[in-house]
Amino acid sequence: MPDMALHGTARPELHPVFVKQLDALAKHDLDALMEVYHPDAEWVRFQGVFKGREAIRARIARDWEGGLDFVGMNEYVHSDDTIMARCIMAVHGEKVVTFGSYVLRDGMIWRVTGADVGVAEERGAERTDCRPAEQPMPAFDHTVASLLASLPAAVARLGRRQQYERELGWLPGA
Template sequence: MTAQDVFDRQLAAIAAGDLDALLAQDHPGAVVVRFDRVASGPEGIAGLFAAYLAAKPQVDELVSVRTSDDVIFYQARMTVGGNQVETYGTLVLRDGLIWRQTAAARPLA
């Protein structure tokens, strides 16, 4: 499995609004870091992702995706909660699962 495979599954889970599929991507020691919150462990990350999926995120355009063996860096334009945003993030993999994730968004004018 490649980093691109992991990213493709992540996008599919978001598009489907599938919390279980998102959580299945995470390493047991996963941590998600955003400007507004840091979530770790299955329960913390489940709460973060449940709230995110409740906002009905939709990827409108993948602007850029770069991958190495164990790192994914992306930029995307999305609609989240009815608002258009530009998002940036990093996924660091360990054993084929997401071990560390960062995410940031800024409103589009």
């Protein structure tokens, strides 16, 4: 099977596993979504490593409870056993750019890496700074004081990212 890529307005054939995942995400159907994940799946995010279907299920349920929804896809490519996508998600109505890489085994998602590179991080969804990975993560229950203290740095990061995206032609005003 040749590699399939999505750039601009072209629409390639999507990998069947990815189609199942998108359908389950659109319906907020955790049971159907978990059928797409291998029993030994691992999902690596900056918020942690989630091992097995139950940990992944709990993480996704928490994201949905926090107002996360799939909006659309900007870029996509796949081979027989690997999928990579850059998508737009909504967090309480605000659009967030995300990316993910999926390795398949036995026709299911076995390994996932992904992150958001947009608004959710700046708003303190779970992580309000960018420290080296070897330093421990703070507790997830951020206080109002810690969120307010992180706001100036978050605004600066947002401005730098928007300038970068304008220079690349991703935002209007390039």
